[in-house]
Ligand code: ADP
C-alpha cells in the first residue's frame with residue numbers, strides 16, 4: 253500500500269543513521285522468527301533517542317516498533333531523570349550504553365503497563381527485548397499513524413473537553429500510577445479516535461522523585477500553553493498543579509467533580525474579560541514557575557533552610573504544598589500558599 257512508500261524515504265535515512273546496528277537487527281530477526289512480528293515496513297518517526305517503525309504481526313495486525321538508539325551521547329542528558337530514581341539505583345551504568353538503553357526501553361514498557369492497568373489511553377506494550385519495544389500501533393486500519401496533538405486537526409468545540417480529559421489523565425497518572433510523565437507536551441500525545449493517547453513514557457519518574465514536582469509543573473505548563481493558544485479557557489499552571497496533586501481519592505468521579513467546579517469558577521471571569529483573565533493568569537503563573545516547591549516532609553519542616561532559600565534569591569517565593577496527601581495520609585486538600593514578599597522579614 254501507499255503508506256509504505258511514504259515511510260520508505262525516512263526509513264532509508266534511519267538506516268543511514270545506523271540505528272539498526274547488527275545486534276538490533278538480530279533482535280528483530282529473532283522476533284520475526286518467533287512470529288511476534290512478520291515484517292518491518294518503514295519508519296513512522298526518527299527522533300534523537302529512538303526511531304519508531306511500522307510492522308505487522310503474524311496475524312497481519314499493525315504494530316509499532318520503537319528502537320532506542322544505542323549511542324552514549326544521546327543518553328547523557330537523561331541523567332536528571334535517573335538521578336534520584338529508585339528503580340535505577342542498581343544496574344545503571346553510564347559506561348555501558350547498551351545496558352543503559354535496555355533499562356530505558358524496559359522502563360517505558362513498565363510505565364506503559366501501569367497506564368494500561370488504570371485505563372489511561374496509551375499504546376499497550378507487547379514486549380521488550382533489549383533496545384526494541386513493541387507496542388500497539390495507534391493509527392488507521394490502513395496503517396496510517398495517528399497524528400500528534402501538535403499536528404492534529406481537531407474541531408474547535410472538542411478542545412475544551414480534550415483539555416479537561418488530559419488534566420484528568422495527569423491526575424490519574426499521578427495518584428494511581430504514581431508517575432509524573434516528565435516530557436508531556438503536544439509532541440508526546442497522539443490524537444487517536446477522537447481521544448488523547450499518552451506516549452513516550454520512558455523518562456517518566458516516580459511521584460516521589462526529588463524533581464517530580466518540577467517535572468509536573470513543566471508538563472502542565474506545556475499543556476496550558478498549548479490549549480490556551482488554541483483558545484481554550486484554561487486553569488493556569490498553578491491551579492492545574494493544585495488540582496493534580498490535591499485530590500487523593502482514587503475514585504475518578506470525585507476528581508471530575510472537582511475539575512468541573514474549578515471550571516465553573518473560572519468561566520465567568522474568563523468570559524467577562526478574557527484579556528484581563530489571561531494577563532492575570534500569566535503573571536500568576538510566572539511567579540509559580542519560579543517558585544521553589546518542597547517535595548518532602550523534611551523539606552517543608554526545615555524553616556531555616558527555607559528562609560535561606562528565600563534570602564538567597566532562589567526564585568521570588570516559597571511554596572508549601574500538600575505533601576501530606578502524597579505520602580498517603582488523608583488530610584484532605586490543602587491549598588498551595590505563596591508566601592508574599594512582605595512576610596519574609598518577619599520569618600527571619
Ligand atoms: P521519541 O523518544 O522519539 O520522542 P516517541 O515515543 O515520542 O519517541 O515516538 C516518536 C513518534 O512516533 C511519535 O511522535 C508518534 O508520531 C510515533 N509513535 C510512537 N508510538 C506510536 C504508536 N504506538 N503508534 C503510532 N505512532 C507512534
Ligand code: MG
Pocket residue numbers: 439440452
Ligand atoms: Mg516523543
